[in-house]
Amino acid sequence: MRVKTDTGLSELEFEKLFMELEKMAFNFAYSIVLNSEDAKDAVQEGFLKLYRSKEKLDKNKNIKAYLFQIIKNVCFDILRSKRNTQEIENTTIKINNSRETELDRKQIIKEAMNILTTQERMIIGLLMFEGFTSKEAGEIMNLSDSTIRNHFMNGRKKIKNFILKNYPDYARSL
Amino acid sequence: MKCKHVKEILSLYLNNLLSDTEKNEVEQHLKNCPVCQRELAIEKEIQNDLEMLFKEEYIKAKQNTHSGRLFKKTETKGIFFRLGLAIAATILLTISLAILRTGASRNNPYFIDTKITNVSIKETKIKDIKFIDEKLKTKVKKIGNNIFLVNIQGGRND
Numbered sequence A: 001m002r003v004k005t006d007t008g009l010s011e012l013e014f015e016k017l018f019m020e021l022e023k024m025a026f027n028f029a030y031s032i033v034l035n036s037e038d039a040k041d042a043v044q045e046g047f048l049k050l051y052r053s054k055e056k057l058d059k060n061k062n063i064k065a066y067l068f069q070i071i072k073n074v075c076f077d078i079l080r081s082k083r084n085t086q087e088i089e090n091t092t093i094k095i096n097n098s099r100e101t102e103l104d105r106k107q108i109i110k111e112a113m114n115i116l117t118t119q120e121r122m123i124i125g126l127l128m129f130e131g132f133t134s135k136e137a138g139e140i141m142n143l144s145d146s147t148i149r150n151h152f153m154n155g156r157k158k159i160k161n162f163i164l165k166n167y168p169d170y171a172r173s174l
Numbered sequence B: 001m002k003c004k005h006v007k008e009i010l011s012l013y014l015n016n017l018l019s020d021t022e023k024n025e026v027e028q029h030l031k032n033c034p035v036c037q038r039e040l041a042i043e044k045e046i047q048n049d050l051e052m053l054f055k056e057e058y059i060k061a062k063q064n065t066h067s068g069r070l071f072k073k074t075e076t077k078g079i080f081f082r083l084g085l086a087i088a089a090t091i092l093l094t095i096s097l098a099i100l101r102t103g104a105s106r107n108n109p110y111f112i113d114t115k116i117t118n119v120s121i122k123e124t125k126i127k128d129i130k131f132i133d134e135k136l137k138t139k140v141k142k143i144g145n146n147i148f149l150v151n152i153q154g155g156r157n158d
């Protein structure tokens, strides 16, 4: 997508980039914070930072990777400030927990995501959804191709083991 | 390829993260191995559920915006503003509760409705703390027979 100069994104180019990356950016942010509101905020912050510096951006550099790095940092800030103010676990009182009777698949998968390291979650977020290649993910995460694949594998393995151990009914019908 | 190895890399296989050679080997193995076929079915299920979770949360996030976009070019109050409010609220409530606790005599405990929909503290400044669809994170400590200490640990202000 080279235009005349290599520096700076036009309004239109920025808009195009936003449309292209909005969902991926959300998925990535969500994989870190595991909360829709916070992920939304991180996407907003991330694109805002990119927007403000759009005149200075070098199109030969990997803008995508740059954006995702910003989002990652914003997400870490969010996690950090939350950690300082509260215990992360939501300790609402469970009065009548119906978990035993019906499997809430969304809840289960969320619980499973929660036991992964942030790094494993991020890599899953990057590779799974309308994906980055492991090489691109490596650029964002500053890790080698094979390390990325290993983390992905381990993350997914943890999810599977967690579910099979805690929710044996999950796979019964398969 | 042995089952153990195939099992390890099935998630990579599902996400197109294997080399062509590896991919072929996995497919060959799957043809004749019902055990790994079942493993693959489980991995697919997990994959679907993960996709569903992310998709639903994305839709939810978009629905919570005015424009349906996750980005607007103007500054927003953003997360840190909200967190700030939450912190302030936490501190205030904790302090108030602490004051109330020490201020009250032992014969005069606060009775808290355990249903959490409507909490009231007897004889005082805080009336009816409403927990709107569990968005506030709370920690409730039982400090006596019918006495609970509610600690509000922040949450959303929207």
Ligand SMILES: [Zn+2]
Pocket (backbone or CB within 6 Å): B002, B003, B004, B006, B029, B033, B035, B036, B037
């Ligand atoms: Zn096998």
